[in-house]
Amino acid sequence: MSRRKVPAGAWITGLLVGALAIVFVLSLQARKGIPDGGLAGGAAPKPSAKASHSEAPKPPQxxxxxxxxxxxxxxYSLGQKRVWLVGADGKSQRTFAVWPGTVTPAKGAFPVTFRRETGVGSDGVQIENAVYFGTSNAFSNAVDGSSPSPNPSLRTGAVRERAEDGKAMWDFATKGTTVQVVG
Known part of the structure; x- marks a missing residue:
């Protein structure tokens, strides 16, 4: 019986095809994991026939x-996990992604009832710029800047924000300001 040798080029080609397949699968998985602060609806932007290589892509609106x-x-949009600070003229002054806790607020309009500059959240994390609304919910940011997924075994009504967004919320949402929760 004679042994046939597989040419080195065939081995390299096979390894390259396998590596490309793995990269393709991982890129598909990564696309599914785009955070809510990323592309709207999780869809990739469609290239424009008019777009040139020198134009920077526009951020999602x-x-x-x-x-x-x-x-x-x-x-506060539960579905989009996003907040808008809306001025008296009805125009958005700022919008940002948030990380909700395990207690979902009811839909409707709620006044800001209480504010706490610093403290400890129900998850044990040091927080600042806490703005409370409804019966058990608050916007706040973690002092250490973390935005962890909430522990599902804890009842946490915190809606976490980035530090700069927490400061903007604190400055905007004074006591009595309406928080409108939508789907």
Missing amino acids: YKVPAGSGTGRRVV
Whole structure:
């Protein structure tokens, strides 16, 4: 019986095809894991026929949800995991992604009832810029800047923000400001 040798080029080609297949699968998995602060709806931007290589891609635009009330308010979208700080003119002054806790607030309009500059969240994390609304929910940011997934065994009503967004919320959402929670 004679042994046939497989040419080195065939081995290299096989390894290259395998590596490309792995990269392709990992890229698909990564695309599914784009955070809510990423692309709207998780869809990739579609290239424009008019776009040139010198044009920078435009960041996604997040419009204030329809049916979210009128006037000066905070709008919190449960589905988009996003907040808008809306001025008296009805225009968004700022929008940002958030990380919700395990206690989902009811939909509706709630006044800011209490504010706490610093403290410890129900998950034991040092927080600042806590703005409370409804019966058991608050916007806050972790002092250490973390945005961990909430422990599912804890009842946490915290909606976490990045530090700069927490400061903006603190400055905007004074006691009595309406927080409109939408789907």
